[in-house]
Amino acid sequence: xxxxxxxxxxxxxxxxxxxxxxxxxxxxxxxxxxxxxxxxxxxxxxxxxxxxxxxxxxxxxxxxxxxxxxxxxxxxxxxxxxxxxxxxxxxxxxxxxxxxxxxxxxxxxxxxxxxxxxxxxxxxxxxxxxxxxxxxxxxxxxxxxxxxxxxxxxxxxxxxxxxxxxxxxxxxxxxxxxxxxxxxxxxxxxxxxxxxxxxxxxxxxxxxxxxxxxxxxxxxxxxxxxxxxxxxxxxxxxxxxxxxxxxxxxxxxxxxxxxxxxxxxxxxxxxxxxxxxxxxxxxxxxxxxxxxxxxxxxxxxxxxxxxxxxxxxxxxxxxxxxxxxxxxxxxxxxxxxxxxxxxxxxxxxxxxxxxxxxxxxxxxxxxxxxxxxxxxxxxxxxxxxxxxxxxxxxxxxxxxxxxx
Numbered sequence: 001x002x003x004x005x006x007x008x009x010x011x012x013x014x015x016x017x018x019x020x021x022x023x024x025x026x027x028x029x030x031x032x033x034x035x036x037x038x039x040x041x042x043x044x045x046x047x048x049x050x051x052x053x054x055x056x057x058x059x060x061x062x063x064x065x066x067x068x069x070x071x072x073x074x075x076x077x078x079x080x081x082x083x084x085x086x087x088x089x090x091x092x093x094x095x096x097x098x099x100x101x102x103x104x105x106x107x108x109x110x111x112x113x114x115x116x117x118x119x120x121x122x123x124x125x126x127x128x129x130x131x132x133x134x135x136x137x138x139x140x141x142x143x144x145x146x147x148x149x150x151x152x153x154x155x156x157x158x159x160x161x162x163x164x165x166x167x168x169x170x171x172x173x174x175x176x177x178x179x180x181x182x183x184x185x186x187x188x189x190x191x192x193x194x195x196x197x198x199x200x201x202x203x204x205x206x207x208x209x210x211x212x213x214x215x216x217x218x219x220x221x222x223x224x225x226x227x228x229x230x231x232x233x234x235x236x237x238x239x240x241x242x243x244x245x246x247x248x249x250x251x252x253x254x255x256x257x258x259x260x261x262x263x264x265x266x267x268x269x270x271x272x273x274x275x276x277x278x279x280x281x282x283x284x285x286x287x288x289x290x291x292x293x294x295x296x297x298x299x300x301x302x303x304x305x306x307x308x309x310x311x312x313x314x315x316x317x318x319x320x321x322x323x324x325x326x327x328x329x330x331x332x333x334x335x336x337x338x339x340x341x342x343x344x345x346x347x348x349x350x351x352x353x354x355x356x357x358x359x360x361x362x363x364x365x366x367x368x369x370x371x372x373x374x375x376x377x378x379x380x381x382x383x384x385x386x387x388x389x390x391x392x393x394x395x396x397x398x399x400x401x402x403x404x
Contacts, residue, residue: 001046001048001355002221002356002359002360005352005355005356006223006356008042008043008046009229009352009353010225014349015227017342017345017346017349018230018232018236018346018349019227019230020342021232022261022262022265022342023264023268023289025269027338027339027342028269028338029338030338030339031341039345040345040348043345043348043349043352044348046352046355047354047355048355048358048382048396049384050242050351050388050395050396051384052385052388053383053385055080055083055385057075057076057079058079059075059078059079061074061075061101061105065101065130068391069391070101072386072390072392073205073386074101074102074105076385076386077174077205077386077397078102078105078106080383080385080397081106081170081172081201081203084201086170086200087168087200088110088112089112089167090110090168090170090200091112091114091115091167091168091170091197092106092107092110092112092113092114092115092170093114093117093154093169093170093172094115094117094174095117095147095171095172095173095176095180095184095204096117096118096119096142096173096175096177096180097116097117097123097127097137098123098174098175099126099127099130100127100131100137102172102174103127103135104130104131104135106170107132107135110170111134112134114134114135114136115135115136115137115138115150115151115154116128116135116136116138117138117140117147117150118137118138118139119139119140119141119142120139124137124138124139138150138154142180143183144183144186144187145187145190147184147187148187148190148191152196152197155167155169155196155197156196166194166195166196166197167197167198168199168200169197169199169200170199170201170202170203171184171201171203171204172202172204173203173204173205175205175394176204177206177207177208178208178210178211179211179216179217180206181204181205181206181361181398182217182220182364184202184204185202185365185368185398185400188202188400189372189375191374192374193373195374198374199400200402201399201400201401201402202398202399202401203398204397204398205386205394205395205396205397205398206357206358206361206394206396206398207394209234209235209237210235210237210238212234214229215228218357218360219360220360220361220363220364221360221361221363221364221367222356222359222360222363229353233353234353236350236353237351237357238354238393238394239346239347239351239393240350240388240393241254241344241347241348242351242388243388243389243393246389258340258343258344259303260298260303261339262336262340263303263306263309263330264292265339266336267291267295267309267310267313268289268291268292270321271291271317271321275319291317294316294317294318295313295316296316298312298313306327306328306329306330307327307328310322311326354394358396358398362380362382362398365380365398365400366380369400375400377403378401378402378403379400379401379402379404380400381398381399382396382397382399383396383397383399384396
């Protein structure tokens, strides 16, 4: 499937959609499309299934302090890990532990020492203030090298007599941003033979693909595309269009998100008609313009009507674009439809791009495991842990563990 996705993403039609942001005036000639366009069918076929695996939950989690989404994730991830049949003495390392909900859930289940690694002191302090004895917190800049060193130092402090038997360590990461997911596996792959600890399992859910560092982090296995993906493509990978129509609220949210993109693009054209191109030309990699950066994030209420949007945008930019009698509707309905079509197609491509990233990581990891003496006999799989309908868009865990 990786090859078929590569072929689709390299096709001229898809390349045009990926590289053409609604803010770009070249989008003015983009054709409005119908729902039966063959390209849409090809896009729908070129993505991995995302339905969550069946999982009987027998380890309830206290929802206190957690959003329903976070509670869903912590509950299912804890249950999945409990079902792996790990050694009773397994130690726990939570990489990018955040507020520590997963750390505490796993520590409560296994009753063994846990290490929560954070990237900033605020999270370290907040998580540590709610943690029971047995959980150690550290703030470090996470790289493969610092991760291994942190685990080494923690285990050495916990067992200064250095047991001759390697200690089993479970490494987890719930929504490991950007480079953190590949770096976590790089750390495990770097372990020498006869080390003081070994990976009993690694379970990592990635996110924030826009924070990766291509080509170091992507592609890892697949051949490079003829033209590298722009930065905006990694932001598109966060889209979950399959959930747009699940409920009236979801549909309203999707419509509002589309309106924001299209109205801002139309505003940019109105502004550009009387200002320097240097102030209105979009960045080809992100679609951002100096005008849009000055506009910044507006409240949802700003998009209640076109006159309201013009008035608030004019105040933010410092240029009167509304005039004394602004029109009740946006100008140029035909252009508006073209921009809507472009935006929706870009969103539909999001799961394809994420599938490409996930499968690329899986194949790279399998290849590295085959070469490794330390990880001989380990298996690699991608597991749909979470239900995207709960808001858990990044629902796929990469799992590394000894084969059954």
